[in-house]
Amino acid sequence: MEPFSFATSDAVDFPVSVRILNLEGDEAPIPASTLLERPELQYIGSNQNPHSDLYVTVQVWAGSKPLTVPIQTAYKSFRAERKWYEWLELPIKYSAIPLNTCLAITLWDLSPTGGPGAKGHAIPFGGTTFPLFDRENQLHKGRQKCYIYRHMEADGNSVSKTPATPPKSRAKKGALEDKEAEETERMDKLFKKHEMGELPRADWLDQFVFRKHEKRGLQSARTSMKAKAAQRQQAAQRDATQTDNPSSSPEPSDFWINIELPRFDFPVVFADYEYPPPSLQHPLSASQSNIILKPPPEVQLGPGINRDDDDEDNMGRLIHVYDPEVDARDNPAESKHRRLVRTQHRNGILDKDLKPNAKVRDELNIIMEYSPTHILSPEEKDLVWKFRYHLTRNKKALTKFVKSVNWQDYSESRQAVQVLGKWTDIDVDDALELLGPTFDNAAVRSFAVERLRKADNNELLLYLLQLVQALKYEHISTQPGHEVTQDSSLAQFLISRAVNSFTLGNYLWWYLMVQCDDKSDDQGEENRAIYGKIAYDFMAELVKQPDGVETRQTLLRQAEWIAILSRISGEIKESNESIAKRTERVKHFLADPKNELVTIDPPLPLPLDPSIEIIGVVPEDTIVFKSSLHPIKVAFKTTSGRKYPILFKTGDDLRQDQLVIQIITLMDNLLQKENLDLKLSPYKILATSTSAGLSQFVPSMTFQGISSKFRSNPALSYLKQNSPDSNGPYGLRKETLDIFIKSCAGYCVITYILGVGDRHLDNLLLAPDGHFFHADFGYILGRDPKPFAPAMKLSKEMVDCMGGPNSDYYKQFKQYCFLAYSALRKNSNLILNLFSLMVDANIPDIKLEPDKAVLKVKDRFHLELTEEEAIRHLERIIDDNLNALVPVVIDKLHELVQAFRA
Known part of the structure; x- marks a missing residue:
């Protein structure tokens, strides 16, 4: 058997549509005597002509309430039969409709005098209510035949008075109850299955059955006409005034409307995402967890509350009232209790000598280990407040104490400030x-x-x-x-x-x-x-x-120096010249004495690094890079006689790169405090505005450039060329290889914690002395423009330089990764607090989801794991990245794209 396939309604992102086909049926004309007695009836269109003009409105209802406005068919003039064949698109999608959705279909007649149920000059010809889902919760599709209730507007209620499928007695009223009618009804159901593809097709047999059914239908119609003629003769003998509805005909009507619903390749079953209600139980603290709760009281419900009085064994409908604020807000009784307890010990006389027992002390220790993002429960706040004097000797308890204070209470906040003065x-x-x-x-x-x-x-x-x-x-x-x-x-x-x-x-x-x-x-x-x-x-x-005026003048000179660089950088970025012409243009600009860059006197402290004082520019070392923003590399002479190259860029917000470099610098400082020097030496970045900035230029080469120059083990070949040593490992100096391994480990762990994305061989750089580092931090916190990006960037070129995944140097690299990760996890609170202060700093990748930025960094620390479990997790990440194929493919694609751009 073929597997059964279906779709769910919440995945059908299409508007509800229905096609109005035609109207079938007829009714006896109103006698002339009735028209004379009620002249208003002769103005109704359907009383004048059995094929008068009608229009149809369709409205979506659910739960006895309308979900949309009614949509109506266009005007159409009928001659022999009322046929519309028009699709109506309703302003609601299948994914948004509930299970009890139905279509309220009403046919409207016209009369200048109005009538019962009239809306202006429109009076209801008849209506029907058709449910969109069947008893098996499947969406109806294909042709449908709906019974029309004359002179009634479709109500659309859950218990409708105008159901599309009427009771058998109503459906058979006015129809011949013989075998011919039953056979016709059976054949109609089979034809619908054939149309939906549920029956196998045989063209020669299908044509034969169609002709046979058509003959049977004509015979049934002639029989029906004879029966209706007999009924009309009987009706003519009755008093025309017996009907209560002045607009109704003297005989029962028999009208059906044919509609068509969209067909889908698979059955569409109703489905909707149901959010689970939050727990109505309030969590207990550890000190309260040993309380034995009493069983719920037995409640004897009165008669008629939850059971049917007519049947003692038949339970009636229970109405559950759910209050969503029960769990979201504090229990008013408990809040009042906490205020009373704190008021009782407001002066702290009883609390000063209060000491926790062993169990409560363990619970307090757990609270003290919470991360800064953890929200204290009311019970935990009460516990910290109760033992506040005892906790003044614990430096980690201060932030938890501040969070437990009700600062809106003047008396409590005043006492809390007094306790702060005694804290260690x-x-x-x-x-x-x-x-x-x-x-x-x-x-x-x-x-x-x-x-x-x-x-x-x-x-x-x-x-x-x-x-x-x-x-x-x-x-x-x-x-x-x-x-x-x-x-x-x-x-x-x-x-x-x-x-x-x-x-x-x-x-x-x-x-x-x-x-x-x-x-x-x-x-x-x-x-x-x-x-x-x-x-x-x-x-x-x-x-x-004392020297403030000179310092102020120095800061103003820095601003003028930045303005001069911004002017030439902006002109170069906007020009359409070649790179060579742009470079010559910048060199000529820098060498012009009018711009006061050839000689800077007195020496100017560099805004990027105030410890460096520059005395002039070196125009011949200028380079304009080939990229969209065309950053400029400018070298300046320093007071120490050395050159200090910098990159100046306009048109780009460097604040995110500045933040990442600052965090890397901080992490390097933290690692060195743990006696772990991973030779990170991050370069400096300073944003001078929201669209310009400086960065230190470190002489290095990208892994992409190294791979293009050296085909076999490119990173090792590059280092051997710059730091050769025949007696050292792999033919290079041992210090160089040691720097490379340590810096690789440091940057791999740090970029993993910060979720740095868009890692490819063009932003992995290697200095001649072995220092490895990353550049371009346009994507952080897990964002990456490439799909299936690895959590950690560890390229094959990096591992090959260490001797391969089975070498001792690669094992040493992993050990450095584990040590760095463990040391940074110990200082996770500091890093998380720094990110929390940057939530409103307008950093691009933070402002996308400011409420989740700190949590994304916290998730990379895996503070819920023990140190051993966290190291094993990091090892799995390293091994998965080493054996992954996707990063290799991404690097190759990036290489092809860059080659195409060049």
Whole structure:
């Protein structure tokens, strides 16, 4: 047997359609005597002509309510038979209709005098209600025959008074109840199955049956006409006034309308996604889990509530009332109870000496290990509040305590601030969490700033990008004459540190300038005003310092230097010249003394790296790259006598690349604190506006270029050419191979955690000394323009350089990966808090799903696993990527595309 196939209605993304075919049947004409007595009847079209003009309306109903507006057929004039043959498309799709959907089909007659059920000059000729799904929940299809109820509009109700298939007694009324009629009905059902393809076709036999059935139909019609003629003679003898409906005929009508529904290749079965209701049970904390709940009370329902009074054994319909807010909101009784309990110990006299027992202490330890994204339950908040004095010695408990406080309660919040003063010193990651958007209390944010004051400038630089973003969560007034330091402890702290350190001041100034330049709707005018006010106050405070005027002048010179580079970069990007002409044009521009780049006096600290002071440009080292934005490589002479090459790019927002490089720099710092130096040495990036920026140019070669130059084991051949050593492993210096293995491990783990996408051989780079690194971070957090992209980029060229997957150096590479992953998991809270502060920073891949950005990074850490399980998971990712075919295919396709563009 062939497998049975079907489709579900929720997958049918097409509008509901019906084709109105024709109207069958007739009725006896109204006697002339009746027309004389009721002259209004003679104006109805169907009383004047048995083939009068009618139009049809169709409306979708469900649950005794209309789902759409009625759709009607176009005007059509009939001569011998009422035929429309017109498709009507209803404004609703099959995927959106419920199971009890039906079509309310009404035929409308016309009369200038109106009548019962009239809508203007239209009066109902008749109606029928046709369900779209049958008893087996399958969608009806093909031709359908529906009974017409004269002078009634289709009601569309669930229990309809105008069903398309009437009761047998109603359907047979006015028809001959003989074997001929039954045979005709049986043949009609078989013809419908034949039309739907459910019966095998035999052309010669089908034609024979059709002719035979046609003759039988004519004979049945003649018999029916004789019977109806006899009925009319009997009706003529009756009083015409016996009917209650003045517009009805003296005899029963027998009208049927034929419609056609769309045909599908497979049966369409009703299906709809049903969201499971949330649990109505409130979770219990560990301290309450040992409570033995009482069995539910037995309730004796009164008569008529849930059973039929006529039958004691027949249970009637139960009505379940579901309240969706039961689980989404706190139980009012429990909330009141918690307020009473906290009020009882508001002064903390009984709580100061309160100590948890072993079981409660274990539960508190579990709470302390929650990640920053975890939401505390009401019971967990009560537990932390109860033992708040005991927890003041635990630095990890502070953020959990702040989350457990009801800051809307003045008395409780005042006591919480007093407890904060007794808390032990916390770590930087917890201080950063307290500066996030979810913590609004000024005392809490000031407490976090006090912890940051203990950090030195080098540590502060690691978080400065996020601290600038945290300024938008401060309550800063932009009124003239009102200093921001009066409103924000964070702003006061950053300004005070920046005016005393040129490096901090340099980066703070450019971070603020980028925020002021962001004119997108996501940033908002209010935020731009806040950052403008902070920048103004920073400059005002800077000039008060002994060398502040000179520092301010240096920052202005940096801005002029950026403006000069932006002008030539913009002109080169918009010109239609060849790369050679563009390069010559840039060289001529840089060599022109009018642009003040040949000689820079006094030396100018580079905005990208203030520790580097430049004294002039080297025009002959200029390169214009062949890409859509045409970035320019410019080399500058430094005070140390060396050249410092940079890349300047306009037309691209570098803030996402800047964030990734900052996180890589932070992770490198964290790994070195664990005595794990993976030789990462990330290059520097600085966004100078929302559409321009600088990046450090590291002399290196892409893996694509290396593969084009060296056919056999390209990475190893490239390193042997630059760092040969006949006594070293594989013919190159051992230090070079060690740098390569460590940097590969570091970048593989970091790019996996950050979900860096669009990895191909053109953005994997290798320096001559063995340093491996990534470039172009346009896709992060799991986004990738290519399908089936690997979770970690580990190319064949990288493994071959280590000696293959069975070599000792490859095993050493995996060990470095495991050590790096384990060390970064220990600092996951810090990394998650940094990302949470960047949620509103208008970073492209974060603003796509800001509520999921931090969770995506958290998922890569797999904090729910033990350290051993997490390492095994990482090993599976490495092995799967090594043996995968898709990355190889993607690299080949990318190579072909780049060759075609060239």
